[in-house]
Amino acid sequence: MSKEPDRIFAKPLAQVPDFAFNEDVVRVFPDMIKRSVPGYPTIVENLGVLAAQFAQPNSVLYDLGSSLGAVTQALRRHVRTDGCRVIAVDNSAAMVERCREYLNGQDSMFQELLPVEVIEGDILALDFQPASVVALNFTLQFIAPDQRTALLSRIRQSLLPGGALILSEKLRFNDAEEHALLTDLHVAFKRANGYSELEIAQKRSAIENVMKPDSLEEHRERLLAAGFSKVVPWFQCLNFASLIALP
Numbered sequence: 001m002s003k004e005p006d007r008i009f010a011k012p013l014a015q016v017p018d019f020a021f022n023e024d025v026v027r028v029f030p031d032m033i034k035r036s037v038p039g040y041p042t043i044v045e046n047l048g049v050l051a052a053q054f055a056q057p058n059s060v061l062y063d064l065g066s067s068l069g070a071v072t073q074a075l076r077r078h079v080r081t082d083g084c085r086v087i088a089v090d091n092s093a094a095m096v097e098r099c100r101e102y103l104n105g106q107d108s109m110f111q112e113l114l115p116v117e118v119i120e121g122d123i124l125a126l127d128f129q130p131a132s133v134v135a136l137n138f139t140l141q142f143i144a145p146d147q148r149t150a151l152l153s154r155i156r157q158s159l160l161p162g163g164a165l166i167l168s169e170k171l172r173f174n175d176a177e178e179h180a181l182l183t184d185l186h187v188a189f190k191r192a193n194g195y196s197e198l199e200i201a202q203k204r205s206a207i208e209n210v211m212k213p214d215s216l217e218e219h220r221e222r223l224l225a226a227g228f229s230k231v232v233p234w235f236q237c238l239n240f241a242s243l244i245a246l247p
C-alpha cells in the first residue's frame with residue numbers, strides 16, 4: 001500500500017471544493033482513512049473474521065464502495081468457504097484502477113485466495129447476485145439519503161439465509177451533548193494523528209455536502225424497513241460504528 005502522507009487540506013484554500021474520490025485522494029487514501037477513522041484497522045480485519053461466519057458455499061461476497069480493496073483483501077485472507085467469490089464495486093475510476101493493482105499484488109503473494117472481480121460502477125445501479133456477505137464499509141454515508149432505503153432493500157433481497165450485511169458508518173447523535181462530546185473526541189483523535197486545526201476545518205467543510213451521517217436509531221429503523229430481521233452493533237469507537245444486519 002502507498003505510504004504517501006495525506007496533506008490534501010494542509011494549505012489554506014481560497015474555497016474548499018466538495019470532497020471527491022479523485023487521483024489526489026487515491027494517492028493518500030490509506031493514510032487518510034487510518035488517521036481519520038477511529039477503529040478502521042480493527043473494523044477491516046474483523047470484517048474478514050465475521051464474514052467467514054456468514055459465508056455460504058457457492059455465493060458472492062460483495063464489497064460495495066471498495067476504494068482500494070482493504071475489505072476485499074480481508075475477506076480473501078479469512079474466508080475459505082467453497083465456491084465463494086468476491087465482487088468489489090466502486091464508481092471512482094481512480095480507486096478501481098489502483099484497487100486492481102493491489103489485488104494483483106495480493107494474488108502474487110498468496111495461493112488459493114477467493115477469485116475476485118472489481119467493477120467500476122454505481123452500487124445504486126448494480127444487479128445483485130445471490131450473496132451471503134455484503135459489506136458497506138463507510139459507503140452508505142456517501143449515498144444520497146433518499147436512495148438509502150431502496151439500496152438496502154435490494155441488498156436484503158439478494159441475501160441468502162445465513163448471510164449478513166455488515167454496515168460501518170460515521171454516526172451522528174440525537175442527544176446534542178453526546179453529539180458534541182463525540183465530535184470533539186473525534187477532533188482530538190485527528191489532532192493526535194498529526195492533523196492541524198486548518199486541515200481538520202477544511203476537511204470538515206469539504207465533506208459536509210457529500211457525506212451525511214445518520215444516527216444509530218435511524219440506521220436500525222431503515223434496516224428493519226428494508227426487510228432485515230435483526231440489527232446488532234458489534235463495534236463502536238467514538239462516533240464510528242459497525243453493525244451486523246441479518247436477513
Ligand SMILES: Nc1ncnc2c1ncn2[C@@H]1O[C@H](C[S@+](CC[C@H]([NH3+])C(=O)[O-])CC(=O)[O-])[C@@H](O)[C@H]1O
Binds near residue numbers: 068070071
Ligand atoms: N454510488 C456509488 N457507487 C459505488 N461506489 C461509491 C458510490 N458512492 C461512493 N462510492 C465509493 O465509496 C467509497 C467510500 S470510502 C470506503 C472505504 C472502503 N470501503 C474501505 O473500507 O477502505 C469511505 C471513506 O472514504 O470514508 C469511495 O471509494 C467512493 O468512490
Ligand SMILES: O=C(O)C(=O)Cc1ccccc1
Binds near residue numbers: 032033207
Ligand atoms: O475525516 C473525517 O472527518 C471523516 O468523517 C471520515 C472520512 C474519511 C475519509 C474520507 C472522507 C471522510
